[in-house]
Amino acid sequence: MFNYFANPTRFLRLTSKLQPIAMVVTLITMGAGLYYSLFQSPPDYQQSETVRMMYVHVPAAWMAMFCYVALAASSAVVLIWRHMVADIVAKSTAPIGACFTFLALATGSLWGKPMWGTWWVWDARLTSVLILFFLYLGYMVLYNAFDEPTRGARAAAILAIVGVINVPIIKFSVDWWNTLHQPASVVKMDGPAIHSSMLTPLLLMAVGYTAFYFWVLFIRSRAELSAYKVRALRIRQAEG
Amino acid sequence: MAEFLSMGGYGSFICSAFGLSALVLIGILIQSQRFLKTSEAELNSLQPEDTSDGVKA
Numbered sequence: 350m351f352n353y354f355a356n357p358t359r360f361l362r363l364t365s366k367l368q369p370i371a372m373v374v375t376l377i378t379m380g381a382g383l384y385y386s387l388f389q390s391p392p393d394y395q396q397s398e399t400v401r402m403m404y405v406h407v408p409a410a411w412m413a414m415f416c417y418v419a420l421a422a423s424s425a426v427v428l429i430w431r432h433m434v435a436d437i438v439a440k441s442t443a444p445i446g447a448c449f450t451f452l453a454l455a456t457g458s459l460w461g462k463p464m465w466g467t468w469w470v471w472d473a474r475l476t477s478v479l480i481l482f483f484l485y486l487g488y489m490v491l492y493n494a495f496d497e498p499t500r501g502a503r504a505a506a507i508l509a510i511v512g513v514i515n516v517p518i519i520k521f522s523v524d525w526w527n528t529l530h531q532p533a534s535v536v537k538m539d540g541p542a543i544h545s546s547m548l549t550p551l552l553l554m555a556v557g558y559t560a561f562y563f564w565v566l567f568i569r570s571r572a573e574l575s576a577y578k579v580r581a582l583r584i585r586q587a588e589g
Numbered sequence: 590m591a592e593f594l595s596m597g598g599y600g601s602f603i604c605s606a607f608g609l610s611a612l613v614l615i616g617i618l619i620q621s622q623r624f625l626k627t628s629e630a631e632l633n634s635l636q637p638e639d640t641s642d643g644v645k646a
Contacts, residue, residue, distance in 0.1 A: 397599070398603060448614070448617045452613055460602070565618055573628075583635075
């Protein structure tokens with residue numbers, strides 16, 4: 350199956366078909382998620398209304414890590430099998446992941462000020478997510494730093510693979526070190542520790558953010574594929 | 590309405606978090622769609638005989 354979709358034409362057909370589905374799923378789940386987040390979910394007994402920021406902060410943080418794993422996995426395929434489609438997926442994922450990471454940092458800061466009394470602390474969770482943001486930026490800069498695109502793609506892929514070590518560090522930072530950030534309350538061995546009235550909007554927004562990633566990924570992949578073909582045609586024309 | 594927007598005195602933080610999220614997500618969506626439009630237009634100008642999505646089967 351992997352080799353089947355490594356064909357750019359098949360991949361383009363598939364993304365063109367899946368793009369409207371991802372769009373519909375995004376709009377429905379995010380619409381419902383926003384309604385439940387702002388109007389239906391109760392205030393927290395400790396954090397009162399500020400808990401509503403969880404519904405945009407946590408899905409952004411999950412997607413920041415999910416996108417990085419997708420980036421590293423596609424980069425590994427780029428390095429091992431040199432598949433063009435994997436390169437396109439990796440290159441398209443990086444800016445989306447960077448946006449999610451920026452949102453995780455910014456909304457976390459907005460939540461931290463009223464609850465912790467500070468916008469930022471240099472603790473393990475916050476610092477490791479900031480490093481993740483720099484890894485995304487580094488990937489994009491490195492990719493475009495070479496005149497020959499394939500060299501940039503390989504260099505950036507190596508950075509993406511090395512940087513994946515940061516993902517478990519982010520996940521377990523709240524257990525390994527003392528931090529202001531609360532420990533995991535949804536993805537736990539003994540089940541979620543939050544009430545269904547808060548879990549429902551959180552999961553709706555999480556599905557919405559995931560569908561949004563695929564929606565934008567499909568758009569960007571189609572654009573990158575066209576840009577790739579333009580480069581190939583230009584080279585062919587220049588060579589006469 | 591004013592009570593809803595004040596959100597227990599934390600309205601500015603909550604509205605900023607939701608507003609910023611909307612701004613960034615809509616921003617990358619619009620930028621991606623523009624990228625698709627320009628790259629497909631460029632490809633079609635180089636191979637005007639191709640009327641598909643820009644890829645020959």
